[in-house]
Amino acid sequence: MLTGWRDIWRWAVLLPALLLALPLLVIFASLLQPETEIWQHLRQTVLADYVLNSLLLAGGTGLGALLLGTGSAWLISQYQFVGRRLLQWMLLLPLAMPAYIIAYTYTGLLDFAGPLQSYIRELTGWRYGDYWFPEIRSLGGAIIMLSLVLYPYVYMLARTAFSEQSASLFEASRTLGLTPRQHFWRVALTLARPAILTGTALAMMEAFADYGTVQYFGVTTFTTGIFRTWFGMGSQAGAAQLAALLTGFVLVLLLLEQWSRRKIRYYHQGQRSQPVSLRTVSLSRQMLLLLLCCLPVLFGFVVPALQLSSWALSNYQVTFNQQFITLVWNSFSLAALAAVVAVLLALLFAYGKRLRRDVLVQAPVRVAALGYAVPGTVIAIGVMIPLAYLDGRIDALAEHWFGVRTGLIFSGTLFALVLAYSVRFLAVSLHSVEAGLQRIKPSMDNAARSLGFSPLGVLKKVHVPLLRSSVLTALLLVFVDVLKELPATLILRPFNFNTLAVRTYELASDERLADAALPALAIVLVSLLPVMLLARSVKAVNGEAS
Secondary structure (H helix, E strand, O other): OHHHHHHHHHHHHHHHHHHHHHHHHHHHHHHHOOOOHHHHHHHHHOHHHHHHHHHHHHHHHHHHHHHHHHHHHHHHHHEEOOOHHHHHHHOOHHHHOOHHHHHHHHHHHHOOOOHHHHHHHHHHOOOOOOOOOOOOOOHHHHHHHHHHHHHHHHHHHHHHHHHOOEHHHHHHHHHOOOOHHHHHHHHHHHHHHHHHHHHHHHHHHHHHHOOHHHHHHOOOOHHHHHHHHHHHOOOHHHHHHHHHHHHHHHHHHHHHHHHHHHHHHHHOOOOOOOEOOOEEOOHHHHHHHHHHHHHHHHHHHHHHHHHHHHHHHHHHHHHOOHHHHHHHHHHHHHHHHHHHHHHHHHHHHHHHHHHOOOHHHHHHHHHHHHHHHOOHHHHHHHHHHHHHHHHHHHHHHHHHHHOOOOOOOOOOOHHHHHHHHHHHHHHHHHHHHHHHHHOOOHHHHHHHHHOOOOHHHHHHHHHHHHOHHHHHHHHHHHHHHHHHOOHHHHHHOOOOOOOHHHHHHHHHHOOOHHHHHHHHHHHHHHHHHHHHHHHHHHHHHHOOOO
16 A cells, blocks of 8 residues: 555656646757747847856856855854844845845936936036946946845855854964964865855856846846847747756856755864854944945845835825735735645655655656746746647637637636746745755654554644644745746736736836835835744854854
8 A cells, every 4th residue: 555655646746846847848948949040140149148248247246246245244253243143134134125126226316317416416516428427227237236135145155154163273273373364265265165156156046037137227138138039029939049048057057056065065064163252353343344244234225125115105195006905916816826836846745755765756856946046037938838839729629629719728827827936936945845844753654654644644644733834934935936026927927917026117117116116115025024034044053142
């Protein structure tokens, strides 16, 4: 009986995993298609720009995130100064600010008609053309915006790596005559390098995936090129081939990230000795450290949040209406549905892997979980192509047999969106559920089975109650990720169906930044919930008590 159940679980895992892997397979299969005129045109004209700008965007963002994240992590983990305990979690706040929202906010602040340039002209009497001001809508501006919201990836991992380093290493450095600065460059940074590379790779993957920021700033990258090729040129095949190239770059970063994670485990093995004591410095240096750690939080969260709040309050009588309530309902209900589906799939996959540890179960789940590294634009195309084909076949058969048209049953409904979200965010829910399952000893499974429970009964009666905290965490994380997701929602949403993210994008594209503030602020406020949860978990992992 047990073998039969195990076979059932193998197929129960394999079939959904193959469905979730289908979008990626479709994208890579597009490379096998013969070269079209559209692709020749892209290759001869804009492809080089797409590649160069995407690499510059990802590289610049990675460098910016590395500098901000590593620097703040070192100061927080090594020095005692005024406000340190508050800043150690406030440095995570920019994660709640989607890049496209911070881009809209700083454009309103820094463009010609914005408050800063208006004040400069009032103060000096200058007019247009009398002075130079950096252009925010540029590749450099996009790099700065993305760096401000993505540096916490590096900060979290680097801070943990620095905090876990033994005090004996610092003492050995002093014995060898190294100054604190030399210890940082030669010892601490070397040991933390795998963690820093992991965070940098994650930030670069997010930069490759960005659409809202680069589209608004007019920067031509792979993501904007995919939209233009599909919707502007009407070439589904060309868009899929661009998506395949973009996925190739992302997979290289994914390999780097996974290699770095293995190095993290190696570097920290057996280093559970006494941590480094926080160094005390003079009051003037404390003020300097406080200022340096405040700057990323100030520009990455506080300034845009205050500007959004100002716009929202000044315009709420116009924007807080029935349409806004409908947007909230659409967004929350869609995010809740997608979160439930993703968590149910995570429970299925995690428990299936626990029952069957063979490659037929492990490998498909690993492939299905790759979606977190793939841009939403790519996943949307990979979902749309097979679903549109399926809808076309069903419609043709229904008309032939019954004389009726079925329309877009899959590609034109929420089914496509939920499938795309499941592909994109499965890894988020799977990581949380697997972490919870690892805390349940196999002896509990054996005890339940000895009492006559089937594997499904063990899952329902034993594991699910014990996994309540992990499941709720997974639901929250996926809920917020879906709420913030822009490109996949923009491509796959049903006709006349809007969400907070899409409406924010539409209003900002029409230069109605004040009107876009309320839906943008709603996204940011909800996004604070997982950031606070993350801050608590990071504090627990690092054993912070000071």
